[in-house]
Amino acid sequence: MSPRKRLPKDERRELIERAATQVFAEHGYRGASMDAIAERSGVSAPVVYDHFASKLDLHRRLLERTRNELLEMWREHLFGDEPAEVRFPRAIEAWALYVEEHPYAAKMFFRGGLGDPEAEAVHREVQAQARVGLGVLLAREPGAENIAGEDQEALEMAAEIIRSGLTGLAVWWTDHPHVPREQIVQAVINVVWVGLERARGPQAPV
Amino acid sequence: MSPRKRLPKDERRELIERAATQVFAEHGYRGASMDAIAERSGVSAPVVYDHFASKLDLHRRLLERTRNELLEMWREHLFGDEPAEVRFPRAIEAWALYVEEHPYAAKMFFRGGLGDPEAEAVHREVQAQARVGLGVLLAREPGAENIAGEDQEALEMAAEIIRSGLTGLAVWWTDHPHVPREQIVQAVINVVWVGLERARGPQAPV
């Protein structure tokens, strides 16, 4: 058929990672076949095994990559000396931008129910890291004790509600791509931030 | 081996539904095998096919059953003449009670990424119904226009954030079963309700 091009290892690997991210996002871990990933990468299946030891290994690397990018993004925009009213919307904006620019990575990262015990274990571990990271960021906010008291778990619960809430909205967004980023950001701020701010206590403006 | 008991059709069917709910909750649609479901029901696989036409059919019926129960629950507790400050916490309490009493049903219902195109379609349809239903309930709240304006989609986004936020917390809860229901309810109210109430506008108390 099409005379396939021979590529240097790094370029082919990059193509495979891109393709795999898309296929995993669309079909989930179990539903994604190595053949489908290979075909979308422009090669046959064994080539994938020249770059990754197994399907699980491939999936794990993609998950970790996305997790690192997301945590880095949160850190960058949520920390700082400005008041929280500035930092929080900016962080949400950055998050939405990431989702917009990496829709497949986001969808793959946010999917649950992989259908494979090992893949599930990796996924849960990565999500737990994200949740704890978010909890740490929240704990740093002034007035966090009104949300969490001294209870570590309360903080984790708040982080989980926010994390999964954002997750769900991101997936919804991929099904409604015409919605502009601005409205996504506004929706998050309305539901989550206003509540957080108020829960922080009476020092919050009206 | 173990002399299996012969049961009337209805009882066996009930056992199969229970078992299937557990297995689907634990392994996802794709990861759940009909053999595993059958074994946990106390029978061999073909018996399952005496009750359900296919794996997809079985899964669909369980999903729809849970959706009906959840929507009924929301309707029952979120409607009424009392002020929203009464109804909302009561509804969250009822939701948490449902999750506590039907942990497997809740986990199965909330799972995403089934890994099968048809199962995924069914799941998305059911989740969309739940989201729209929640949106209708939210729209009924006084001051909803501050959240959604005249935009139908804004309402849907708010509903989705809440829906998926609750979803995530429910799954988290199944991994932390020692946390009492009261704290779960409080976490939801802190993050979600306080924000909603405030977004409703200046008529909200302090």
Added chain:
DNA sequence: TAGCGTACCTAACGCTCACTAAGTTTGTCA
């Protein structure tokens, strides 16, 4: 207790899919 409906079983088919063995082509560098 004989007969019958049905709850239940064993065995197998056919398909998908992760992964591998072994060989072929292609670009590069002496």
Added chain:
DNA sequence: TGACAAACTTAGTGAGCGTTAGGTACGCTA
């Protein structure tokens, strides 16, 4: 130009699983 490394291929293998065919045995009713 010719040889060598590496990028790539075809053609499997074996395991898992949804589903079905066909038969067995249990328990109710006459």
